[in-house]
Amino acid sequence: MIPQTDPKAAYLERKAEIDAAIARVLDSGRYILGPEVEAFEQEFASFAGVRHAVAVASGTDALILALRALGVGEGDAVITVSHTAVATVAAVELVGATPVLVDVDACHGLDPEKLAATLAAWPSGAPKPKAIIPVHLYGQPAAMNEIMAIADRYGLAVLEDNSQAHGATLDGTMVGRFGRIAAYSLYPTKNLGAIGDGGIVATDDPVLTTALKELREYGWRERYVSAIAGMNSRLDPLQAAILRVKLSHLPADTARRRAIAAAYDKGLAGTEGLRLPQTRSGAVPVYHQYVVEAPGRRDALQAALREKGVGTLVHYPVPVHLQPAYKGRVPLGAGGLPRTETVALSVLSLPMFPQLADTQVVQAIQAIRDVCRQAA
Numbered sequence: 001m002i003p004q005t006d007p008k009a010a011y012l013e014r015k016a017e018i019d020a021a022i023a024r025v026l027d028s029g030r031y032i033l034g035p036e037v038e039a040f041e042q043e044f045a046s047f048a049g050v051r052h053a054v055a056v057a058s059g060t061d062a063l064i065l066a067l068r069a070l071g072v073g074e075g076d077a078v079i080t081v082s083h084t085a086v087a088t089v090a091a092v093e094l095v096g097a098t099p100v101l102v103d104v105d106a107c108h109g110l111d112p113e114k115l116a117a118t119l120a121a122w123p124s125g126a127p128k129p130k131a132i133i134p135v136h137l138y139g140q141p142a143a144m145n146e147i148m149a150i151a152d153r154y155g156l157a158v159l160e161d162n163s164q165a166h167g168a169t170l171d172g173t174m175v176g177r178f179g180r181i182a183a184y185s186l187y188p189t190k191n192l193g194a195i196g197d198g199g200i201v202a203t204d205d206p207v208l209t210t211a212l213k214e215l216r217e218y219g220w221r222e223r224y225v226s227a228i229a230g231m232n233s234r235l236d237p238l239q240a241a242i243l244r245v246k247l248s249h250l251p252a253d254t255a256r257r258r259a260i261a262a263a264y265d266k267g268l269a270g271t272e273g274l275r276l277p278q279t280r281s282g283a284v285p286v287y288h289q290y291v292v293e294a295p296g297r298r299d300a301l302q303a304a305l306r307e308k309g310v311g312t313l314v315h316y317p318v319p320v321h322l323q324p325a326y327k328g329r330v331p332l333g334a335g336g337l338p339r340t341e342t343v344a345l346s347v348l349s350l351p352m353f354p355q356l357a358d359t360q361v362v363q364a365i366q367a368i369r370d371v372c373r374q375a376a
């Protein structure tokens with residue numbers, strides 16, 4: 001079976017380096033924050049093209065702490081999408097704010113026209129919009145130029161959810177540098193993945209950076225003095241050491257993802273009943289996922305591919321606003337979410353990870369072509 005993703009393969013490829021990094025932390029005797037975490041933060045900030053990065057316990061926490069640093073809380077509304085990991089929306093509610101979910105465009109990002117329409121039709125008496133969270137889903141940059149123009153017009157802060165887009169660019173600028181602050185997940189299968197949970201927040205703003213460092217550690221300004229009400233959300237030095245190894249190989253891993261995507265583009269072009277991923281003009285994606293759309297027959301295609309030994313996944317089968325925990329109570333943006341609800345039924349993520357072999361890519365392409373030809 002060709003797996004859809006394989007975090008163990010990423011470990012095995014760099015086993016000697018990762019094992020040495022783990023041993024270094026064990027021998028250091030420093031098991032909370034300290035030099036290993038600081039070194040990772042500096043190296044990550046330099047990679048992301050920002051001045052500061054603050055490492056935290058997960059991508060969800062990265063979003064929560066970024067929202068809190070921005071001063072978002074009770075009585076505020078945050079505009080984001082429903083076509084995303086549940087964590088994006090959960091984070092908004094966990095800081096006490098109200099998520100307002102807007103539809104996506106053809107590249108699976110927050111639709112700027114729907115965003116503008118939602119703000120123009122904002123009900124009086126509803127929680128006040130304070131921030132926007134665009135998600136660069138699948139590693140495809142969202143329409144940041146248009147979204148920033150709208151955010152500036154309304155005086156809204158922009159927090160980019162970069163959990164799937166480590167290193168993607170739009171018009172030559174890395175995503176995460178458009179808004180005031182960006183949150184990244186370092187979950188094992190993400191483009192930069194720990195061997196466990198992790199997250200990081202990146203920003204140029206020194207005031208936000210100070211707030212993030214206090215918030216992640218009991219609100220401490222100095223040891224045992226809580227200046228603000230904080231929490232515990234620190235990245236382990238063990239994970240930081242592993243992530244430093246992974247980060248040093250991220251450019252090569254991203255190049256490999258792009259090569260696999262190019263092979264899919266070429267091998268699957270013109271396949272009956274299959275829509276290939278669309279990339280916005282000026283965008284260079286990092287292909288966290290390579291997502292095709294098979295309207296009306298996604299589930300059949302997935303089952304047939306499983307029979308042929310090709311693993312796939314659906315990201316995500318149920319949009320957040322239709323999940324049991326959120327259904328019927330989360331406000332939706334202007335025009336509802338027709339595209340979000342449609343794509344949830346048609347998207348299929350093909351095998352995509354840097355260690356995927358060329359022969360496996362060829363095998364997957366052949367299997368998809370065969371299944372689609374038989375169906376046509």
Ligand SMILES: *Cc1c(COP(=O)(O)O)cnc(C)c1O
Pocket residue numbers: 058059060061084085087088135161163164185186187197198199
């Ligand atoms: C993975 C992911 C998250 C959540 O990250 P965790 O590290 O699992 O908490 C948030 N947003 C998006 C878009 C993600 O892909």
